[in-house]
Structures are given as C-alpha cells and as structure tokens.
Amino acid sequence: MxxxxxVIIGNEIxxxxxxxxxxxxxxxRARAVGADLRRLVTIADDRDVIAAxxxxxxxSFDHVITSGGVGPTHDDVTLExxxxxxxxxxxxxxxxxxxxxxYDLTNPHAMRMAExxxxxxxxxxxxxxxxxxxxxxxWILPGVPKLFRAKLEIVLTHLHGRAVHARRLYTREPESxxxxxxxxxxxxxxxxxxxxxxxxxxxxxFVIVTLExxxxxxxxxxxxxxxxxxxxxQPPDGPIE
Amino acid sequence: MxxxxxVIIGNEIxxxxxxxxxxxxxxxRARAVGADLRRLVTIADDRDVIAAxxxxxxxSFDHVITSGGVGPTHDDVTLExxxxxxxxxxxxxxxxxxxxxxYDLTNPHAMRMAExxxxxxxxxxxxxxxxxxxxxxxWILPGVPKLFRAKLEIVLTHLHGRAVHARRLYTREPESxxxxxxxxxxxxxxxxxxxxxxxxxxxxxFVIVTLExxxxxxxxxxxxxxxxxxxxxQPPDGPIE
Numbered sequence: 001m002x003x004x005x006x007v008i009i010g011n012e013i014x015x016x017x018x019x020x021x022x023x024x025x026x027x028x029r030a031r032a033v034g035a036d037l038r039r040l041v042t043i044a045d046d047r048d049v050i051a052a053x054x055x056x057x058x059x060s061f062d063h064v065i066t067s068g069g070v071g072p073t074h075d076d077v078t079l080e081x082x083x084x085x086x087x088x089x090x091x092x093x094x095x096x097x098x099x100x101x102x103y104d105l106t107n108p109h110a111m112r113m114a115e116x117x118x119x120x121x122x123x124x125x126x127x128x129x130x131x132x133x134x135x136x137x138x139w140i141l142p143g144v145p146k147l148f149r150a151k152l153e154i155v156l157t158h159l160h161g162r163a164v165h166a167r168r169l170y171t172r173e174p175e176s177x178x179x180x181x182x183x184x185x186x187x188x189x190x191x192x193x194x195x196x197x198x199x200x201x202x203x204x205x206f207v208i209v210t211l212e213x214x215x216x217x218x219x220x221x222x223x224x225x226x227x228x229x230x231x232x233x234q235p236p237d238g239p240i241e
Numbered sequence: 242m243x244x245x246x247x248v249i250i251g252n253e254i255x256x257x258x259x260x261x262x263x264x265x266x267x268x269x270r271a272r273a274v275g276a277d278l279r280r281l282v283t284i285a286d287d288r289d290v291i292a293a294x295x296x297x298x299x300x301s302f303d304h305v306i307t308s309g310g311v312g313p314t315h316d317d318v319t320l321e322x323x324x325x326x327x328x329x330x331x332x333x334x335x336x337x338x339x340x341x342x343x344y345d346l347t348n349p350h351a352m353r354m355a356e357x358x359x360x361x362x363x364x365x366x367x368x369x370x371x372x373x374x375x376x377x378x379x380w381i382l383p384g385v386p387k388l389f390r391a392k393l394e395i396v397l398t399h400l401h402g403r404a405v406h407a408r409r410l411y412t413r414e415p416e417s418x419x420x421x422x423x424x425x426x427x428x429x430x431x432x433x434x435x436x437x438x439x440x441x442x443x444x445x446x447f448v449i450v451t452l453e454x455x456x457x458x459x460x461x462x463x464x465x466x467x468x469x470x471x472x473x474x475q476p477p478d479g480p481i482e
Contacts, residue, residue, distance in 0.1 A: 012436050014281060015405065016272035017451055023283075024260065031257035039290075040255060041282040042264075049280075072417040073437050074424040109420035146441050164256065176313040179350035183315040195253050196314050200387050210258055 001214070002159040004030055005039040005057040009050055009068040009078055010143055013042050021145040022067040026152065033156050034163045034214070035063075045069055050081035058085065058137055063159050065152070068143025070133075072109040082135050083117035091118045099130065123154050165216040167223045169209040171230045174198075178207065181229045189222040191215050206233075242455070243400040245271055246280040246298040250291055250309040250319055251384055254283050262386040263308040267393065274397050275404045275455070276304075286310055291322035299326065299378055304400050306393070309384025311374075313350040323376050324358035332359045340371065364395050406457040408464045410450040412471045415439075419448065422470045430463040432456050447474075 006026045013020045023040050030037040038061060043049050050069070057064040069078030083090050096114035100106065105113075117135045124131035132151045133140040139155045141148050171178065175198050186194045192213040199206055209226060213219045226232075247267045254261045264281050271278040279302060284290050291310070298305040310319030324331050337355035341347065346354075358376045365372035373392045374381040380396045382389050412419065416439050427435045433454040440447055450467060454460045467473075 011434060012438065012451065014268065014278050015434075015453065016268045016278075017407070017436070017453070018438065019265065027255065027257045037255045039282070039284055041280070043280055071437070071439070072420045074420065074427055075436055105417050107417060107421075109424075110417035113417075144439055144441065166258070176346050176348060176351035176354075179314045180348070183350075186315055193252065193256075195258070195316055196312075197253065197259065198312070198385055200385065210253065212256065212258070 001034070001036045001162065002062040003036045003038050003060075004063045004065060004159060005061040006037060006041070007050070007053055007057060007064060007066045008040070008042040008143075009045060009066060010042070011044050011075070014044060022141075022143065022148045025145070025149055026065065026067075029152060029156060031164060033159070035156070035159045045075045045077055047077050047081045047084060050078060051084035054082055054085040054138055062137060063155075064138040065155060066138060066140050067148050068141075070113065070140060070142050072112050076112070078140060079112075079116055079133075082138055082140060085138075086117065086136060088117040088119065088135070090115050093120065093122070095122060096131075102128075125154055162214045164212050164214060165219045167211045167219055169211075169223065169226055169230065169232045170206055170235050171209060171232050172204060172206050173231055174205070175207050178209075178230060182209070182226075185222055185225045185229070188225065189213075189218055191218045192222040194222065194226075242275070242277045242403065243303040244277045244279050244301075245304045245306060245400060246302040247278060247282070248291075248294055248298060248305060248307045249281070249283040249384075250286060250307060251283070252285050252316070255285060263382075263384065263389045266386070266390055267306065267308075270393060270397060272405060274400070276397070276400045286316045286318055288318050288322045288325060291319060292325035295323055295379055296326040303378060304396075305379045306396060307379060307381050308389050309382075311354065311381060311383050313346075313353050317353070319381060320353075320357055320374075323379055323381060326379075327358065327377060329358040329360065329376070331356050334361065334363070336363060337372075343369075366395055403455045405453050405455060406460045408452045408460055410452075410464065410467055410471065410473045411447055411476050412450060412473050413445060413447045414472055415446070416448050419450075419471060423450070423467075426463055426466045426470070429466065430454075430459055432459045433463040435463065435467075 008023050012018045069076045092114050093116050120133050120135045122131035132154045141151045192211050195210045197208045211219050211222050249264050253259045310317045333355050334357050361374050361376045363372035373395045382392045433452050436451045438449045452460050452463050
C-alpha cells in the first residue's frame, strides 16, 4: 500500500482568497484507488518552507504530490524549491523548451516553466500537453484545479493499492459510555480501523462509529461484534453526517 | 500581526470518511479577524506525528490551533501528544475533573478528558461548558465541527490583527505575457501581495490578478499601476472564479 503526502502550495489558499479544491480532490481520489494518504499540508509560496516540507515528506512517504507554484510568474517558486530540497541544480529541459516553443511561449518568464530540477522525468498521456513532472518521488502538479485534476490521474496510475472497505454504525449511547467496548473490539480486530465521531444536530445527539479495512471479511466480523455490544439504530433516510 | 498554524488531527479526514470543515472555517475566520494563517496541516492520529508537528509549529508561529483527538475514545491522543511535544507530564486537572463529575461523566474513559499537559490553562465563556485548553502557545480544540466553531471564537479574541484589504483585476492577456509587468509592480509595492491565477472555464481563458495588503492605500495605488499596464476587463456578472 503506497503511502502518499500532499503538499498544497499557495498563499492564496491560506489567506482565503481561493478555497482549496485540490486537497479535497486528492483525498477523494486517493481513497478511490486505495492509496494511503497520510499527510496533507498547505504552505506558503516560500522557497525555504517548500524545500523543508518536500524534503521531510520525501523521506517519510513513498510518494509526494505537490500542487501549485509552477507557472511563469514571480510567485511560482515550486520547481526551484524542489531542487533546493534535494540539493539539485536547475536545468533547462530540452523537451519542455521545445514544447513551450511549439506553443509560441518563448519569453524568459514563460521559459521558467522549462527550468526543472536535474533528473526530472516527464510523464504524459498526450504529447501536445504539458507533461507531469517527477523529481525523485515528488510529483509536481499545477495548482489550477482543472489541470491538477487531469494530471493527478496520470500520477495515480503509478500508485494503485487495494480499495478500502467501510461500514458505519449509528448509536445514541454517549461516546464516553461506549469507549471501553470500542477499545475491546479494536483490540480484537487490529486490521480494522475503528473510529467514533459524535454529532450534535437538530435532534438528539448520536455517535457515528466507522469501520475501515482493506480486508472486507474483517470489516464484516468487527461490525458484527460491535452490533452485538452497542445499541445501534438505523438512520431514518440513509446516511446522516 | 500574530502568525498562526492550524493542525487538523484525524485519520477520518485523510481517509476521506469525513470532509474537513474545520480547516476551511479556520481560514475564513483568520482572514476575517486579520490573523496571519501561515500553515494548515492535516495529520493522522499518531502520537509521534502529532508531537513533532506541534513542537515544530509552536517554535515557528505565535499561535498553534489544533482540531480533534480530545474525546474519551482510544483514538483520542492529542492531549498526550501535546504533552510529549513539550516534554511535560500529564496531570489530572481538578477543575476539569469537577466539571466532568457535574456532567455525571466519571468512568475512566470519560476522565481522560480531564488529563492534560501540566500547566494547561483554561479559557471559558460559560462555566457550564467544557473550556478551551491552552498549553503554552497551543490551543487545543475539539474536532466536532459545531464545537470547534464555538471554541475558535474564544481563541480568536486572543489573536486579533489588522484586516486584509483586497482587490481583484481580470485580464485575458496570458500569464506568461504579463509576468514581467506583475513583477515590476510587485517590486514597486512590496507591502502589497500580488498574485495571478489562470482560469480555464467555458469561455475564453483569463487570469485573475489579486492584490492584498493590510494597507488600503497601498492596494489602491498598486491597483492603479496594474490597471495602467494590463488590458483588464470587467467580469460581466460580479466576480467569477
């Protein structure tokens, strides 16, 4: 099961100028293909901060996916920062240079998009489009949501795992009362991740108990054990959150 | 201007079981009160990971706000992890113990909510409610969205700054063409943060140019400079994203 960290780069997200669409999309797609997203961090357009985060994530996880900071403007510093993270020089990539020239993008600002950390490899599904850049285990994606989504699909073909199987149970017993029972079932089924999430809505409070595992039989058995020892109820109209 | 880092703790967010509501809410509220959110990270319910992140953020930023992991169940490990971050012992807080007893929550699992890092201070607006916990510069908030939102308001009274003033301009000139002009204006107005964000929608592509500063006069001057050197257009029906 490959582990993944997502690094969203952009002052515009932290300042609230734009809502982050790429983080939630990465979560959803990682879940769908069975990749194990373990960290998702939003940081500023700052070379030192990006380099430190990329270096740490690259050491701790199998794959790192960055979003943002790869365009031609002054605040696009991701490529330099990834190079800094690994102590690599920046080089002009001949294939990227040719591609930008084919788009008639030849001014020095546009050409920054062809300047990548040494050893960067290119992945593409369509030779007329800008490729996905990979430097070691870091996949460098653009922040524009439409482009991020398209390029993420190329990355995901490299990190498929086994899909997650999930169940939810609902109880009106308070969390502090059921904690001991949850812990007992958790110990009996270490392959299942059991979580509990209280919700206080319009009606009476309740707790959502979740079960997840890549082993569907273990989820079914753990759910039976919990159903036997908790007072569960059926949510009236499908799942409630 | 106080700097702030947000630490969202929860496997349930990373695995996509629940959408993160607290991160976006923190971004919006920090912006509204003029606090400078510099980092927002979502991490797993893992003591070592939480302790390392809290320690690093505590050193780098004026305030750290955590979300999640403070309930009575086995996966609630935030309080222990904050104690680990600072090498502090966990102690039972007499006021919290009395409060839990007043709720008739006296079993050992519930009592975990009274076990906090030594030196934790309590902030409350209503003596019958569970207070906000502060350990050094770390504010420890619950992950349940309704409770997080209520308690964040108490935290925010401690970190007001100056509101951000913002303008947006829209141009159909491509980003690679305007990069040099943006950079020139950025250099002339260092107090203004200028960003550019291409958008590819149904119609022709365009670029959103944003200007932000805590100095409203600087925003107005920089916007005039940009309007004089870019071919801007008026979005037809209010702002487009």
